[in-house]
Amino acid sequence: MADTAADPSAIDLSALESELLNDVAKAMDLGALDAVRVSALGKKGRISELMAKLGAMPADQRKAFGQAVNNVKAAVSEALDQKKATLEVAALAARLANEHSDITLPVRVGPEAQGRIHPVSQVLDECIEIFADMGFKVAEGPDIESDDYNFTKLNIPAEHPARQEHDTFYLKTKPGSNAAPLVLRTHTSPVQIRTMLGQKPPIRIIAPGRVYRCDSDQTHTPMFHQIEGLVIDETTHMGHLKWVLEEMCKAFFEVDTVTMRFRASHFPFTEPSMEIDIDKGALGKPGEWLEIGGCGMVHPNVLRNCGLDPETYQGFAFGMGLDRMAMLKYGIPDLRPFFAGDLKWLRHYGFSILDQPTLGGGLSS
Numbered sequence: 001m002a003d004t005a006a007d008p009s010a011i012d013l014s015a016l017e018s019e020l021l022n023d024v025a026k027a028m029d030l031g032a033l034d035a036v037r038v039s040a041l042g043k044k045g046r047i048s049e050l051m052a053k054l055g056a057m058p059a060d061q062r063k064a065f066g067q068a069v070n071n072v073k074a075a076v077s078e079a080l081d082q083k084k085a086t087l088e089v090a091a092l093a094a095r096l097a098n099e100h101s102d103i104t105l106p107v108r109v110g111p112e113a114q115g116r117i118h119p120v121s122q123v124l125d126e127c128i129e130i131f132a133d134m135g136f137k138v139a140e141g142p143d144i145e146s147d148d149y150n151f152t153k154l155n156i157p158a159e160h161p162a163r164q165e166h167d168t169f170y171l172k173t174k175p176g177s178n179a180a181p182l183v184l185r186t187h188t189s190p191v192q193i194r195t196m197l198g199q200k201p202p203i204r205i206i207a208p209g210r211v212y213r214c215d216s217d218q219t220h221t222p223m224f225h226q227i228e229g230l231v232i233d234e235t236t237h238m239g240h241l242k243w244v245l246e247e248m249c250k251a252f253f254e255v256d257t258v259t260m261r262f263r264a265s266h267f268p269f270t271e272p273s274m275e276i277d278i279d280k281g282a283l284g285k286p287g288e289w290l291e292i293g294g295c296g297m298v299h300p301n302v303l304r305n306c307g308l309d310p311e312t313y314q315g316f317a318f319g320m321g322l323d324r325m326a327m328l329k330y331g332i333p334d335l336r337p338f339f340a341g342d343l344k345w346l347r348h349y350g351f352s353i354l355d356q357p358t359l360g361g362g363l364s365s
């Protein structure tokens with residue numbers, strides 16, 4: 001066997017060439033190809049090592065052997081270059097295929113398009129828009145209210161039968177205290193009291209909010225929503241009350257005419273008092289009356305309880321059920337799912353957040 005370490009000329013260069021060319025051919029990616037390049041042409045590569053030994057060869061052999069090694073080197077280098085070019089094209093094609101994206105696909109829907117406004121919020125925004133246009137401000141009061149504001153100052157003294165009708169939730173009092181227990185407000189009317197105590201007439205407010213009664217069936221839930229209205233000045237009369245409510249109903253139901261009926265009734269805080277009915281014709285069912293709330297001229301006792309002289313001041317008040325108005329306008333049959341947090345229901349009955357109700361652009365669209 002030839003001693004190649006001692007005599008490099010004994011090495012079979014054509015076998016080495018075909019071995020290296022074969023390695024080049026077998027390299028399947030750029031990484032493997034580079035490993036072949038290092039093993040052949042790198043500092044310690046097989047061709048480089050043969051070149052390094054040239055100096056130690058006898059002069060007569062050096063030239064021919066050097067030439068032959070160079071030929072192998074040139075052949076392997078060319079094969080490496082060609083293969084590299086081929087693999088690069090393939091790698092680019094693979095990337096293009098992998099990173100391809102179909103820009104004709106529909107845009108992914110963002111949270112602002114998926115979220116829904118609850119029908120109660122929608123109806124509330126609609127009412128605020130309508131009343132603001134008539135010059136009303138929005139007033140607020142707490143959900144936990146004093147017995148005095150929820151009842152007494154509204155001309156519903158202790159032992160008054162109207163208290164029973166309200167199915168009130170009373171809060172626990174501190175042991176030993178004989179103060180009247182606080183209540184979860186049973187209506188938004190106490191905001192009338194807060195407003196009259198807090199500011200001078202003329203007053204023109206609406207007060208939307210949550211109210212609570214211990215009652216539950218298909219049309220009653222222990223918590224629901226009302227919208228209260230109050231106008232106090234020196235000249236306001238029942239004609240104004242009727243006009244405001246009629247304009248409100250036309251705007252709310254988005255119709256040109258609405259038939260309304262004011263039915264004599266009784267509320268302790270108004271005199272006279274009326275129940276507000278609308279003819280369901282506005283909703284495509286003429287001849288059917290539907291009660292949407294109560295109203296009346298503010299009772300002199302209520303004015304007095306708030307430090308206003310009924311000889312000088314007068315005005316009207318009204319209260320309507322917001323949930324009921326939402327059910328009516330949007331054809332929602334059952335009240336209970338309003339408060340069940342069911343996404344399927346909300347997606348069905350809810351409104352787009354991008355669709356703000358405005359009188360100019362349309363309340364609902």
Ligand code: DAH
Nearest residue numbers: 187189294295296317318319
């Ligand atoms: N507070 C009444 C209720 O909850 C509704 C109501 C009736 C409010 C007549 C008013 C009114 O302001 O004038 O049943």
